[in-house]
Amino acid sequence: MVRLPYLTALTTLFSYGLLFAFGQMRDFFRKLIDWSKSKGKDLKGYAPICLGLEDFYTRRLYLRIQDCFSRPIASAPDAWIDVVERYSNDHNKTLHRTSNTTKCLNLGSYNYLGFAAADEYCTPLVIESLKKYSASTCSVRVDGGTTNLHTELEELVARFVGKPAAILFGMGYVTNSAIIPALVGKGGLIISDSLNHNSIVNGARGSGASVRVFQHNSPSHLEEVLREQIAEGQPRTHRPWKKIIVIVEGIYSMEGELCNLPEIIAVCKKYKAYTYLDEAHSIGAVGKSGRGVCELLGVDTADVDIMMGTFTKSFGSCGGYIAASKEIIQYLKHTCPAHLYATSMSPPAVQQVISAIKVILGEDGSNRGAQKLASIRQNSNFFRSELQKMGFEVLGDNDSPVMPIMLYNPAKIPAFSRECLRRNVAVVTVAFPATPLLLARARICISASHTREDLMKGLDVISKVGDLVGIKYFPAEPPKHVEQDKKTL
Amino acid sequence: MASAVMNMTTAALDWVTVIFDAPLARAVVFGVHIDGHLVVEVLLVAVILFQLTRKSYKPPKKPLTEKEIDDLCEEWVPEPLHPPITEEMKAEPPILESAAGPHTVIDGKEVVNFASANYLGLLGNEKIADSCISSLEKYGVGSCGPRGFYGTIDVHLDCETRIAKFMGTPDSILYSYGISTIFSVIPAFCKKGDIIVADEGVHWGVQNGLYLSRSTVVYFKHNDMASLESTLEKLTRENKRAEKIRRYIVVEAIYQNSGQIAPLNEIVRLKEKYRFRVILDESHSFGVLGNSGRGLAEYYGVPIEKIDIITAGMGNALATDGGFCTGSVRVVDHQRLSSSGYVFSASLPPYLASAAISAVNYLEDNPSLLTQLRSNIDLLWKGLSDIPGLAIASHPLSPIVYLKLKKSTGSSKSDLELLNVITDRVLKEDSVFIVSTKRSVLDKCRLPVGIRLFVSAGHSETDIHKVCDSLRRVAALVLLV
Numbered sequence: 001m002v003r004l005p006y007l008t009a010l011t012t013l014f015s016y017g018l019l020f021a022f023g024q025m026r027d028f029f030r031k032l033i034d035w036s037k038s039k040g041k042d043l044k045g046y047a048p049i050c051l052g053l054e055d056f057y058t059r060r061l062y063l064r065i066q067d068c069f070s071r072p073i074a075s076a077p078d079a080w081i082d083v084v085e086r087y088s089n090d091h092n093k094t095l096h097r098t099s100n101t102t103k104c105l106n107l108g109s110y111n112y113l114g115f116a117a118a119d120e121y122c123t124p125l126v127i128e129s130l131k132k133y134s135a136s137t138c139s140v141r142v143d144g145g146t147t148n149l150h151t152e153l154e155e156l157v158a159r160f161v162g163k164p165a166a167i168l169f170g171m172g173y174v175t176n177s178a179i180i181p182a183l184v185g186k187g188g189l190i191i192s193d194s195l196n197h198n199s200i201v202n203g204a205r206g207s208g209a210s211v212r213v214f215q216h217n218s219p220s221h222l223e224e225v226l227r228e229q230i231a232e233g234q235p236r237t238h239r240p241w242k243k244i245i246v247i248v249e250g251i252y253s254m255e256g257e258l259c260n261l262p263e264i265i266a267v268c269k270k271y272k273a274y275t276y277l278d279e280a281h282s283i284g285a286v287g288k289s290g291r292g293v294c295e296l297l298g299v300d301t302a303d304v305d306i307m308m309g310t311f312t313k314s315f316g317s318c319g320g321y322i323a324a325s326k327e328i329i330q331y332l333k334h335t336c337p338a339h340l341y342a343t344s345m346s347p348p349a350v351q352q353v354i355s356a357i358k359v360i361l362g363e364d365g366s367n368r369g370a371q372k373l374a375s376i377r378q379n380s381n382f383f384r385s386e387l388q389k390m391g392f393e394v395l396g397d398n399d400s401p402v403m404p405i406m407l408y409n410p411a412k413i414p415a416f417s418r419e420c421l422r423r424n425v426a427v428v429t430v431a432f433p434a435t436p437l438l439l440a441r442a443r444i445c446i447s448a449s450h451t452r453e454d455l456m457k458g459l460d461v462i463s464k465v466g467d468l469v470g471i472k473y474f475p476a477e478p479p480k481h482v483e484q485d486k487k488t489l
Numbered sequence: 490m491a492s493a494v495m496n497m498t499t500a501a502l503d504w505v506t507v508i509f510d511a512p513l514a515r516a517v518v519f520g521v522h523i524d525g526h527l528v529v530e531v532l533l534v535a536v537i538l539f540q541l542t543r544k545s546y547k548p549p550k551k552p553l554t555e556k557e558i559d560d561l562c563e564e565w566v567p568e569p570l571h572p573p574i575t576e577e578m579k580a581e582p583p584i585l586e587s588a589a590g591p592h593t594v595i596d597g598k599e600v601v602n603f604a605s606a607n608y609l610g611l612l613g614n615e616k617i618a619d620s621c622i623s624s625l626e627k628y629g630v631g632s633c634g635p636r637g638f639y640g641t642i643d644v645h646l647d648c649e650t651r652i653a654k655f656m657g658t659p660d661s662i663l664y665s666y667g668i669s670t671i672f673s674v675i676p677a678f679c680k681k682g683d684i685i686v687a688d689e690g691v692h693w694g695v696q697n698g699l700y701l702s703r704s705t706v707v708y709f710k711h712n713d714m715a716s717l718e719s720t721l722e723k724l725t726r727e728n729k730r731a732e733k734i735r736r737y738i739v740v741e742a743i744y745q746n747s748g749q750i751a752p753l754n755e756i757v758r759l760k761e762k763y764r765f766r767v768i769l770d771e772s773h774s775f776g777v778l779g780n781s782g783r784g785l786a787e788y789y790g791v792p793i794e795k796i797d798i799i800t801a802g803m804g805n806a807l808a809t810d811g812g813f814c815t816g817s818v819r820v821v822d823h824q825r826l827s828s829s830g831y832v833f834s835a836s837l838p839p840y841l842a843s844a845a846i847s848a849v850n851y852l853e854d855n856p857s858l859l860t861q862l863r864s865n866i867d868l869l870w871k872g873l874s875d876i877p878g879l880a881i882a883s884h885p886l887s888p889i890v891y892l893k894l895k896k897s898t899g900s901s902k903s904d905l906e907l908l909n910v911i912t913d914r915v916l917k918e919d920s921v922f923i924v925s926t927k928r929s930v931l932d933k934c935r936l937p938v939g940i941r942l943f944v945s946a947g948h949s950e951t952d953i954h955k956v957c958d959s960l961r962r963v964a965a966l967v968l969l970v
Binding site: 049111142145147148150174178182273274305346 | 553557558561562565566567568569570571572574577578579582583584585586587588589590593602604605606607612613617618621622625626627628629630631632633634636637638639640641642643645646665666667668669672678692693694697700701733734735736745764766797802804805808809810819820823825826827829830832833834835837838840841844922924927928929930931932943
């Protein structure tokens with residue numbers, strides 16, 4: 001839970017107000033200058049492609065700190081990356097690449113189990129499959145795009161997740177956007193968590209069903225919403241709802257919190273609603289054998305109707321999957337637009353996931369999988385506890401590899417980001433519109449390939465920059481403890 | 490009689506006048522002469538005020554009690570998540586055991602493959618495979634992050650510049666999946682209140698984008714320019730505010746659902762006349778049409794600046810995956826922050842981006858691939874011109890050759906069953922792999938179903954003769970029975 005100090009809220013609001021006022025003033029002068037120049041445009045009769053206020057935020061606020069985002073890298077997104085240096089000649093409006101790179105510690109990529117770079121077991125198999133099946137099938141799954149790699153992976157994913165059957169897609173975002181319309185249409189109700197990802201929101205909107213939101217991670221509010229909706233029925237006609245689906249995520253990527261799954265499943269079962277669990281960040285990263293939040297929180301997978309996940313984060317590949325009962329998967333293979341109209345997943349990417357799952361399950365003959373899982377759990381818990389000891393406000397639950405550090409003030413976002421980059425640590429900062437306006441944060445993603453020295457260096461730099469920027473909102477523990485830890489390592 | 494009534498009326502009137510002129514009426518209150526009619530008016534006002542102060546009758550509102558809500562929740566029975574599974578839902582597509590090139594292996598047998606959109610025959614190309622392998626060794630498979638958070642790898646930026654240089658536009662933007670390109674671009678530019686005129690035969694990705702944008706969508710008859718002109722005329726005439734809102738025409742270069750080609754010169758003429766912007770989806774025409782493969786604009790000789798937004802999926806001619814969108818600098822920059830499929834999704838795997846760069850380089854160096862593709866399509870047309878019961882329904886230049894039933898059985902479903910019988914027999918008996926249209930229940934397109942053949946520059950003459958002979962034989966058996 002975020003505890004926003006009163007003074008910080010005031011100063012943040014004041015900063016945004018100042019930025020807004022400056023932006024409006026500059027827009028006003030720009031309008032004056034344009035009008036006085038009165039150039040004969042050949043766009044007469046056309047409305048501008050972006051109206052004035054729509055990209056106000058982009059032009060006046062985001063462009064000032066544009067160099068903190070979209071930093072290009074010239075290496076694999078592993079524990080250490082080569083960040084390409086960029087320069088600007090016109091106050092950050094346009095950025096140009098140079099050919100210089102700096103080696104930085106990577107605390108921003110979703111590389112939970114360390115499969116991002118070339119791996120000793122996976123990469124030779126991937127190259128072999130590239131030579132055999134080539135980079136793409138150029139065809140949709142129902143036409144000529146199903147190879148035996150795809151069927152093998154579907155069975156493997158179903159076995160790994162603990163469901164009878166699974167279906168694959170080439171992109172995680174499209175999985176949500178195309179599956180939800182196939183499951184529920186007009187006359188149905190979708191109840192989704194207030195902090196759900198944009199792909200779920202788009203899928204819910206594209207389905208034509210009514211959408212209601214319940215307070216983040218609160219089973220009591222979910223129960224209230226369910227009772228109210230079932231009693232009232234569809235809007236205006238009051239007919240009973242055809243079906244109700246509740247959508248939650250395993251780990252929320254902007255908060256680092258785990259979902260309150262056992263209670264939410266209990267509520268859904270009581271009211272006969274279907275559950276849809278999006279495990280994009282949690283599959284492979286949490287749980288004793290990497291099987292996600294169900295394993296971690298002790299929920300039986302048969303209780304969740306539909307489990308969705310992506311291969312981008314923990315398996316170092318691309319694409320998504322849905323795991324459910326055999327009948328649902330058969331129905332989806334017949335109806336889902338992403339299965340019928342979109343190019344099938346690229347065969348080398350499929351092979352990468354197959355190899356990665358085999359490593360995690362230990363079926364490749366080594367215990368690297370178990371080592372990786374233990375490593376990510378230890379790393380996340382260590383990093384989080386150290387940050388909290390230093391006095392930062394860190395969100396998220398134990399065992400979750402995502403930890404946001406609260407910044408709040410808009411000026412601290414570029415300050416934190418640039419100072420860390422100067423000291424060779426690459427962090428990710430997130431502001432509006434991905435988070436609420438006042439709650440800007442820096443988000444750390446821990447990986448199994450970070451060594452203890454990497455983490456100590458990261459902690460050191462973050463502590464120094466935190467002092468410089470002023471984000472240690474809580475009193476730090478006395479330094480005696482930190483030195484004792486260092487001695488025992 | 491009348492005079493008696495008249496007398497009585499006059500007497501009554503006199504009596505009333507006397508009362509009004511009674512002493513009371515001659516009182517003066519606060520300097521105001523009180524006449525008799527004032528009394529009546531005061532009484533009227535008093536009655537009105539009395540009625541206003543009475544509470545109106547409303548039936549009492551009774552919210553549901555907890556017990557009633559409990560009962561309702563108990564009684565409610567949801568529909569199952571999936572409808573009952575029919576036989577056709579259980580059908581599985583054939584499983585390939587090798588690369589999806591012009592010849593592939595299904596069930597241990599080698600078949601001629603007309604089901605992959607591998608138009609330039611670049612699947613299995615040595616140079617592309619080499620660049621992919623070096624990319625895999627350097628960058629791994631995935632990019633582990635969205636473009637905004639260290640998911641931008643230098644090959645992505647190189648690919649964007651290469652494509653922009655090839656197309657002749659200032660800049661381009663890469664998406665990680667072909668189908669998500671169009672349904673992220675349209676909502677980024679069209680909002681509630683805008684007007685979009687779209688062809689009725691556009692594929693599901695475009696339809697989803699139109700729905701998500703919440704704009705007013707008007708469909709015109711498939712590839713019919715007269716219908717388009719009358720729709721545009723109607724919209725601009727009725728709507729006086731049409732000058733202030735954004736207006737778009739959405740068309741595909743080669744329609745996936747029918748194989749027709751959009752007449753771009755006509756569309757550009759109409760666009761300039763009525764002041765609309767054009768969004769063109771070139772998924773199946775990029776690398777196919779035009780003397781050097783630059784797409785529909787090159788084919789019609791239209792300068793590329795006249796088309797506002799061009800999108801394409803790279804899963805067809807370029808034998809890789811992903812998509813791109815190109816246009817003016819303003820168009821491309823706007824998408825970097827407001828296109829949901831770009832901002833909220835992981836970026837394209839780097840090896841696919843380097844495959845795209847090598848494919849574009851190869852195409853520029855070898856324009857003979859295009860002439861080879863065109864001669865293959867011509868040969869196929871000649872061979873398919875006398876199939877009993879099936880007629881070619883696509884454009885002569887389209888690499889998707891569409892065969893329709895000459896006499897439809899009346900419903901799409903039974904047509905499709907008949908076509909599936911043909912394709913199954915062709916695969917089993919003659920080892921030629923062709924496919925029929927597959928439509929989802931969520932698809933709004935109502936164009937007729939048919940058999941599709943995807944022609945590739947890698948097909949040889951024998952392959953084309955084989956498919957023509959096979960179709961001739963099987964169609965005669967199935968359709969005339």
